[in-house]
Amino acid sequence: MTARRVSILVALAGLGLVVGSCTTSTSRPLGQKPTTTRTPSPLRPVLAVHTEATPSAWEPVEYGRARISVPAGWKVGYDPGATARTILGSLRPSSSSSRPSPVEIRLVLSTAQVIAGTPIRGEALLTNTTGRTITVNTCAVDGWLFVGLTNNQVSYDAFRFLVACHPTIHLRPGVNRFAVSISTTFQGCTQTRSEATPQLPACIPPETPPPLPVGEYTTKVVTFGLPHGTQLPSPIRVTLLATPTPVSHGPWPEDVIARANFAPQTAVLIPGSTASSKTFAFGFAINGCMEPCSEPIVRLDLRSGALKVGPVMSATSYLENVDGRVVVFTAQKVSLPESAVRMTCGSTTAAYFCS
Amino acid sequence: MWINDGGVLLLLNTATGKIVRREYAGADVASLALSPDGPILYALSYVSRANDARGLVREFNAITGQVLATRRQPFLSGGTAGLTPVEGAVWVTSYLSSVSVLSSNGLRPMALPQGALPLDPPSATAYRGFTAYNLGAFLLLQSYRGMTCLAPTTGSLRATALWTAKQAPSWTPIALVGHILVAVQVTSFTSSKVLAVHIPEACFG
Numbered sequence: 001m002t003a004r005r006v007s008i009l010v011a012l013a014g015l016g017l018v019v020g021s022c023t024t025s026t027s028r029p030l031g032q033k034p035t036t037t038r039t040p041s042p043l044r045p046v047l048a049v050h051t052e053a054t055p056s057a058w059e060p061v062e063y064g065r066a067r068i069s070v071p072a073g074w075k076v077g078y079d080p081g082a083t084a085r086t087i088l089g090s091l092r093p094s095s096s097s098s099r100p101s102p103v104e105i106r107l108v109l110s111t112a113q114v115i116a117g118t119p120i121r122g123e124a125l126l127t128n129t130t131g132r133t134i135t136v137n138t139c140a141v142d143g144w145l146f147v148g149l150t151n152n153q154v155s156y157d158a159f160r161f162l163v164a165c166h167p168t169i170h171l172r173p174g175v176n177r178f179a180v181s182i183s184t185t186f187q188g189c190t191q192t193r194s195e196a197t198p199q200l201p202a203c204i205p206p207e208t209p210p211p212l213p214v215g216e217y218t219t220k221v222v223t224f225g226l227p228h229g230t231q232l233p234s235p236i237r238v239t240l241l242a243t244p245t246p247v248s249h250g251p252w253p254e255d256v257i258a259r260a261n262f263a264p265q266t267a268v269l270i271p272g273s274t275a276s277s278k279t280f281a282f283g284f285a286i287n288g289c290m291e292p293c294s295e296p297i298v299r300l301d302l303r304s305g306a307l308k309v310g311p312v313m314s315a316t317s318y319l320e321n322v323d324g325r326v327v328v329f330t331a332q333k334v335s336l337p338e339s340a341v342r343m344t345c346g347s348t349t350a351a352y353f354c355s
Numbered sequence: 356m357w358i359n360d361g362g363v364l365l366l367l368n369t370a371t372g373k374i375v376r377r378e379y380a381g382a383d384v385a386s387l388a389l390s391p392d393g394p395i396l397y398a399l400s401y402v403s404r405a406n407d408a409r410g411l412v413r414e415f416n417a418i419t420g421q422v423l424a425t426r427r428q429p430f431l432s433g434g435t436a437g438l439t440p441v442e443g444a445v446w447v448t449s450y451l452s453s454v455s456v457l458s459s460n461g462l463r464p465m466a467l468p469q470g471a472l473p474l475d476p477p478s479a480t481a482y483r484g485f486t487a488y489n490l491g492a493f494l495l496l497q498s499y500r501g502m503t504c505l506a507p508t509t510g511s512l513r514a515t516a517l518w519t520a521k522q523a524p525s526w527t528p529i530a531l532v533g534h535i536l537v538a539v540q541v542t543s544f545t546s547s548k549v550l551a552v553h554i555p556e557a558c559f560g
Contacts, residue, residue, distance in 0.1 A: 252516055254526075257537070257549040264527035264539035264547060271532060281529060281537060286547050300549060302537065322356055322369045329358075 101231035102130045103171065107147065107219060109182070109236060116240040117211030120182040122147070124221070124233075128171040136169035138225030144169060145224075147180045148187070149217035149238055153198060157187065158222040167225065182219065184240055185209045214242045258305040260298055261286050268321045278303060282319055282326050285309075297328070357396050357417065359384040364398065364420065378420035380413070388438040388445070389417060391489065395459055397438045397445050399428075412438070412447060414462055426462040428455065439487035441494060441507035446487040454485050454496065456510055470512040471505055473498040490531045493558045504558030514557035526550055534559070 109122040124145055128134050138144050141163045148156030189196075189203035189210065196202040201210050218235035262283030272279045279302045284295040297310035297319070317330035358365045362384055366376035386399045396417040399410055410428040415421065428447055439446040444465060446456050454472055456465045472485075473496055488495040494507040504514040526538035529549075536552040 252552050252554065254538075254550045254552045257551050259546065259548045260539075261546050262539045262549065264541055267527075267529045267539050267549075269530035269532070269537055271530070279532060281549060283539070286541065286545060302532070302549075320356065325369075327356070327369055 099229065100129055101229050102227045103128055103134065103230040105221060105223070105231060105233050107180070107221060107233040107236060109219075109238070112236060113239040113241060114184060116184050116214055116242065118184055120184065120238065122180045122182060124178045124180050126171055126176045126178065126226075128173050128176060131173050133173065134171040134227060135167050136171065136225040137167050139163050139165040140168045141165055143224070144226075145178055145180065146222040147182050148220050148222075149182060149184060149212065149240075150220045151215065151217045153215075154186075154212060154217070155199070156220045156222075158224075159187065160224070169225075182238075185211050212240055214240050216240075257302060258300055258307065260300045260307055262298060262300075263287070263295070266318055268319045268326060270321060270324060270326060284313070284317065284319070357387055357389065359387050359398070364396070364415070366420070376420055378415070385410075386438050388440045390440040390445070390459065391442055391491075393417060395423070395440070397440055399438050399447070410447065410449075412445070412457065412462055414445075414459065424462040426457060426464075437486060439489050439494070441489050443508045446489075446494065446496075448485040448487045448496075454487070465510070468509065468511045470515070471503060471510045472496065473501040473503045473515070488528045490528060490536065492531060493560065495528060495536075495558075504555075506560060513560055514555050516555075526552065528552075 104127045106125040106127070107122060108125065109120055111120060114120055124147065136144050139161075142161040142165075143158065146158035148158070150156040186201055186209040188200055190200050191203050193202045203209060217238045217240060219233075219238060220235065221232050223230060223232070260281070260283070262281070263286040264283075267281055267283035270280045270282065281300045281302060283298055283300075285298050287293045287295050294312050294314055296312045299308040299310060300306070301308075313328060313330045317328060320327045320329065356367045356369050358367055359380070362380050364378040364380050364384070364387070365374045366378075367373070368375050380398055380400065384398045384400050388397045389395070390397070394417050396415040398413045398415065400413070401410060412426045412428050413422060414424040416423055437448050439448065440459075443459050444456050445459060445462075446454065448454050454467065456467060457463065458465055484497070484499040486497045488497070489507060491507075493513060494505045494510070496503045496505055502516045503512060504516075505512060526540040529537045529539060531537075531554070534554050534556070536554050538550045538552050539547050540550050541547045
C-alpha cells in the first residue's frame, strides 16, 4: 500500500502537476483531446516519503513542500510558481500495478532548447526487464518508435507507413539504445494559403512545413509493437526559440596565399585525399588580352605557395575537377571561311574590331 | 560529365573520353550544372525576343537525358545568369537583377527568406552583380555591396557581411578548405592573387 503511494507521487511529478496545493482531474470525452482541469484545495501538511516504502536504489528529492522519492539518477526540478519540471527525461514509474513493466523507456535529449525548425537529436533507452529477447511486433519500416513535441496549441500524431513487413527489431535483455530525432516543424502544411489554420499552416513554398511556433513544448513518445505494460517516459520540457538575427560583419579577414596570377573563373581546387597530402589549385594564367588567348596551366601548392607552370593550352580552354582529377577542355583549331567571320561595323561589339 | 555543344548536350565518359549520349537541348544553352548528388542536370538558355529577355531553366535526368521539368525565368534585359545547384534545389542568379531558388521537384519557385539578399548598390539602376556559390556547408550569395551566408536548401540567413562602396568584394571563391575559403582576387589586367578568406563561424549553421 505504501509503495503504491510513493509511485503515485512520483508519477505526479513526472506529469508536471503541483503537489499539495491543488487537486487534478482529467476527463476525456470520446473523440476529444485529453483536457486537464485544476481545482484549488485547502492547504495540506507537507508530504514526505515513507522511508520504509522507498525501494532500494531510490533517492529522496526535495520537491517544494514535499519530499518525493525517485530512482537514483533522476533529475527533478521544482517550479514554485506552478509545475514540476523534469530536466532530463526519465522513465515514468508504473501507475498502480505492482507487476514490473516488460519494457521501460527512457528518453535522453542532447538539448532541451533549440531554434524552432532545428531537429533535436536524442536517444531512447529501452530496458528489457524480462530476461529474454522481446521482438517488437510490427514492421519496423512502418515506424515503431516516434517522438514529437506537443503543447496546448500543437498536437503530435505518429504517421506510419503501411508496408506491413515482418518484424525485425529485437530487444535484448537489458538496455537497448535507439537514436531519435525530434522534428520542430509542423507535421503537415497546406499549399492553399486560404485553407491554412493554426494546426495546419501554409507551406513554405513549395511544400515545406514551417517551424513550430516559438514557445514551450513537451515530448510525446508513441510506440507500436511493444508488449502490453510498456512504461513510456515522462514528458521532457523543450523550449523552441526564435531565429537569432545574424551578426553582421565587416569585410572578412583575408590573407594572401600567393600571387599566382590565376584567371579567377578558371581556377579549380584539388583537395588532398588525406590530411597530410597536398592541396593544389589549378588555373590558367590571367591575361589582359581582349580576345581569347592561349595561356599556360598554373599549379599552386596551397601549403608552400610553390608554383609550377604547365603546358600552354589553346584559347578558350577550361578546367574541371572531376572526382579529384583535373580535366582540361581545350578547343580544337578550326579554319573558317572569311565570310563566316565578317562583322558588321557599327554595333557596340564590332566597333572594337572595326576601328 | 555533360558538355554543351551548341545546343546539343553530350554525356562524356571522362575515363575513356567517349561520348555516350547526345540530347538535343533545343535552344542556346548558356550554362550547365549538375546537382551535388549527381542525378539531375540543369541547363539555362536565353530566349530573347524584342524587349523581352527570358531565361529557360530545364531539368534533365542526368543519366537518361529525359527532361523532367521546364521553367521560364524572367530576367531584366542585359543580365547574364548563372545556375548554382544545391541538394534539392537550384539557385538562379541574374547578374543584373534577380535571385531565385527553384525546387528540384518540378522547378517550382521557393520563397526566399527575409534578409537572404545582400545589400543593393546605392543606385537602383546599377548592376547588382548577384552571384551564388555553393560551398557545401553554406551558400554564398555575393553582390557588389556584400555577401550573405545562407542555408543552401532553404536560403535562411546565417550571416551577413557588408562592404563599403570602395571595398566591394572583388574575389571569386574557388573552394572551402575547413573554415578557410580559397579565393582568387584580380588586382590588374595581368595579375591576381590567391587569398585565404576567414569565414565566420555563423556561416556554417
